Amino acid sequence: MAGTEIEVAVPPSGVGCVECDDLDGWWVHLRRCAACGHIGCCDSSLGRHATAHFRATGHPIMQSFEPGEDWFWDYRTQQLIDGPELAPPDCRPTDAAVPGPSGRVPADWRAQLAARDAREATG
Numbered sequence: 001m002a003g004t005e006i007e008v009a010v011p012p013s014g015v016g017c018v019e020c021d022d023l024d025g026w027w028v029h030l031r032r033c034a035a036c037g038h039i040g041c042c043d044s045s046l047g048r049h050a051t052a053h054f055r056a057t058g059h060p061i062m063q064s065f066e067p068g069e070d071w072f073w074d075y076r077t078q079q080l081i082d083g084p085e086l087a088p089p090d091c092r093p094t095d096a097a098v099p100g101p102s103g104r105v106p107a108d109w110r111a112q113l114a115a116r117d118a119r120e121a122t123g
Contacts, residue, residue, distance in 0.1 A: 004035055005034065005035055005059070005060060005061050006034040006035065006061055006083055006084060006086075007034065007035055007036070007037075008084050008085065008086055008087060009087050010035070010036060010037040010086075010087060011037055011087045011088070011089075012032050012037045012039050012065065012086075012087075012089060013036075013037050013038050013039045014039055015039070015089075015092050015093055015096070016030065016039060016092070016096075016100070016101055017030060017039055017040050017041040017045070017047065017049050017050075018038060018039055018040065018049070019040065019041075019047055019049040019052070020041055020045075020047055020049065021101075023047075024104060025046065025047055025104065026045075026046070026099055026100065026101065026104045026105040026106070026109065027041030027042070027045040027046075027047065027049075027099060027100060028041065028042055028044045028045040028098070028099045028113075029041070029042040029044060029045065029064070029065075029066055029098070029099075030042065030050075030064075030065035030066060030092050031050035031062040031063065031064060031065055031073070032062060032063045032064075032065040032086070033050070033053055033054075033057075033059045033061070033062055034059070034061040034062065034063055034072065034083060034086065035057075035059040035061065036057070036059060037087075038053050038057075038059075039065055040052065040053045040062075044113070045099070046109075046112060046113060046116060050062050051075070054075045060074055060075045060076045061073070061074055061075075061081070061083065062075070063083060063086060064091075065090075065091055065092055066091055066092065067091045067092070067094045068091075069091070070085075070090070
């Protein structure tokens with residue numbers, strides 16, 4: 001990997017999705033940019049902020065920020081890839097709610113995701 005795609009010494013930006021936190025939103029799972037440490041929510045989340053971060057910055061490699069997961073994703077190839085150990089912490093707090101964060105997840109979160117997916121399917 002080129003030096004700007006994976007920076008092993010850069011810590012994560014926090015323990016939750018930056019944009020969701022700014023909007024008092026919620027997420028399903030979290031992803032970490034391997035270049036700058038930005039934490040964004042996955043594509044199963046309403047905001048899809050990890051993918052938005054890739055589109056805005058061109059940083060192509062994300063790593064799961066979920067406990068017990070160490071896989072990397074390359075947006076350019078749309079494939080899983082191997083990657084090095086990144087600066088700690090390597091995941092969200094293990095006691096954090098999923099979806100999360102606790103207190104901000106609406107009771108109808110599954111229905112909201114299904115409605116979004118239905119809207120996208122009918123284009």
